Amino acid sequence: MRLRDENKELAIREKALGMIVEEGFDGLSMHKLAKAAGVSPATIYIYFKDRDDLIMQIFETENTRMTEITLDGFSPEMHFEEGLRIQWLNRARYCLENPERMHFMEQIRYSPFHERLQGSSKSTFIHAMRTWAQNAIARGELVPLPMEVYWSVAFAPLYQLVKFHMSRHGLPGSKKFTLDEPIMNQTLELVIKALTPQ
């Protein structure tokens, strides 16, 4: 028996992620990937069923990592403002410290892959978010809203800021935009103002 070389699988995963980010899904070919990972094409098929399985598995791994970071230090019993602030910090941290992985996730999210993956993702995360929101509403800390409305106002602005931050050019006619803590807090205050009663 010969043991699997974990470094090989890791190299394949990382290079694949990088290739997708830099060249898109067209850019990921098994031959080029094998060469980049220092591996034979056939070796990839020891670790992954096929090209789709490779992409799916990378997504699952990355999704898990993102979820863990997002929920770090968070609890559904938290007060609304505290919980939202922690979530924003966590999500921003993930995005800014892992720009390449973030890019990959976004590319998946807006590709036909995402529909296929929708069902497989864990709902514990969504459940935590939901009970947290419901608690906040019950306490009168949050305006009663459909989940989707609440979510759109609470988090979409943050991800748009991140997208501005990651794009090389800012808005045409602007300087390059950098998402720092003051900017984030300023935006967060607006969102809190929108979602808080009175």
Next chain:
Amino acid sequence: MRLRDENKELAIREKALGMIVEEGFDGLSMHKLAKAAGVSPATIYIYFKDRDDLIMQIFETENTRMTEITLDGFSPEMHFEEGLRIQWLNRARYCLENPERMHFMEQIRYSPFHERLQGSSKSTFIHAMRTWAQNAIARGELVPLPMEVYWSVAFAPLYQLVKFHMSRHGLPGSKKFTLDEPIMNQTLELVIKALTPQ
């Protein structure tokens, strides 16, 4: 002299857009596209320099259409709330009436293509938006903010709602979400609350 058949070019463009939406960028092959459009592969190269040029041109066309719809009935001199409401209606209209085209635009936006296209897009649109925001700030109708912060709060929630609307499954554990006018108005009110002084 034989004239070009406009229907041919149109068929190529539409089928290509559809293929990208349904199968991603991998899914767009020139042979399959030719067959789908009822045309010889070589014919495509009469209208488009190469595969990339085809995608770019479709994007440019679609971008122009989207911009026109977005600015329909809008003027930079408008009061903030009126302008924002019109923009929301226009953008929502485009998204909901052209889900396939919207999907295409998003897929481009989150792919490596987008970086290449960034510079080519017209800045008149951005300019109109900017002066409108500056007017509103000068009138005290809008909190003074960096353009990116303002943009993120003003429009990102709408696009997130659209994304919920377009995804087949809602949030796990929810019913399918439908973006109707009451929901849109409710969200818009929150955004206005966030961006309006006091």
Next chain:
DNA sequence: AGATAATAAAAGAACGTTCGTTTATTTTTG
């Protein structure tokens, strides 16, 4: 302990297919 059988990892070459694109030719029409 040393030889060897067993087994899975890994590699390289090859599979048939499909890719994007071009060439040579025919068809259409001003």
Next chain:
DNA sequence: CAAAAATAAACGAACGTTCTTTTATTATCT
């Protein structure tokens, strides 16, 4: 009939995947 559109056929290259062989490692047996 000239000229451009349109095509069928073909190009080499690259694709995803598999087949066959080699290599490395563990377990077993003497």
